[in-house]
Amino acid sequence: MPSPLIRIACLVLLAALCAARPAEAAATHGGDGVEWYGDMHLGDARPAALADWKNLQDRAWRQDGRSVSFAVSAPPGRAGIVDNCGKLAAAARDGLRPQAQDAAIYDAWGLKCAAVRLLSAAAAPRHDYLGHFALDNARVRALPSGLAFSVSRDDARKLAAIAGRKGTLGDYLAGATIDVAGADPGRHVVIRDAQGGTQRLAVLARGDFDRDGIADVLVATSSEVAGGDYRTSCLYVLSRLSAGGALQIRRKISITAPAD
């Protein structure tokens, strides 16, 4: 018969395991070799199956039960309303933008729409070399340097030098702090650099997004500066093409500056 102390310890351990499992299950969805995490939704639309992502392009946005729409315009006198991903793509083609004070939120919907498009076309990977992919201090530093928050030509030159010697994001982040954030462990980090910049990284989904048969992760980044209105957001498809190989950026979609 185990001692009362051991029995209490077992109960505490059991309780901790029970508490942990539902949180993990709630944060991960998917099937068919593709999974998506807590942040990957489109407003109130939270698909439970991969096929459901295909139906979201033209579905009206809702958030917390309220409809969401943005008045967009462009000189001279062109205007419209954007309330779904299809209209957002059309507005981008026509150069229509929302009111400046709401541009950050609009672009965040734009990022989600780009992720929805990738998820709609995602497939089950035949090979998976990513292993356990989570964001923490060490793993963030090992990410490709191309994910860096780079704003100036000087930054670009520094990054080119790092890339030239096959360095990683960690080589760029001297003096930066990396904090795990959000309620979903390993999915969010906040990087604060020594130059007044803040970059948030979020892992949205995992699957084969470029149809090369190899597992990728979908990572969203948003960057801003202290005391300025600078703000960007990007979506990255990251992959490892062989066991033990380096993580690579397979695709970058810039939401705020598509030409970049």
Added chain:
Amino acid sequence: MADMGKRNGRQGGSAACRRLALCIPCLLGSWMAGAAFADGPPPPICPAQAQTADPDAAARYECANSCAFESPIDVEAEALAEFGKYEGRVPYMYLDTRSNVTVGIGDMLPDASVAVGLPFVERPATRADDPVIATGFTTVASNAQPASCDTDMSTCHGSSYYGNVTDLILGDDDIDTIARGQIAVFGTELEVVYPDFDGYPSKVQLALYDMIFNLGQTKLQKSFPSFDAAIMARDWQKAADESHRSGIQQERNDYVRNLLEEAASDGRAASIRLQQCPAASSSRTPAP
């Protein structure tokens, strides 16, 4: 002409060449096209109060003082219009995506006492008293952004969500007045980064206002060393090349680049103009 070279030689290519005993080719080049002179830093801007409608008098002043007049630009008004374009213009208090109470052209209100200092009116047009404004501030602040807004901006409330949270609004003129105060603050910060800021051409000042409004003082100082060095050296063309900001709208990058390139072009034209000054205009003349 010789005198002009002496006074501007500290900055121009001609003096450097003389020091290197390369006078003949350099002077020949200057004489042929003004290129060596024009490639150096541009002449300083003549004081605006010395500006005159008489072009001959203006030219005499430029020659006598080795400076160049610029086409007048209302820097504050232009900056105000640009800030409105990139930050929007909201007459009521709202929470931005970082949960700061904000009003007007992106003006953050750190606490209720700052809001009370603003001339809010209660719709339709009654001047609001201090307790009403303080309550309005608290009401907006308590209509918090969702917790998820911090990591997922698509879940944040837009400004229109706060449009009917209070009846308090600011008039257009008051929004402009507050924004001018913010521009003055940026001006002070720019003087810290660039001690000669006040003496820069208006187009350069306007470009720098956009840079600091976009990047903040810290990012501008720490992530743009080549740009900052070019500005300090009054090399507007190099500054134009280094002004590019990744990730922002092309239109905004073009706006700043064009301003700096125009300043570079103005400077080259002014240098060439000053080269053509008669040698006799060596003594400084007072403002006409």
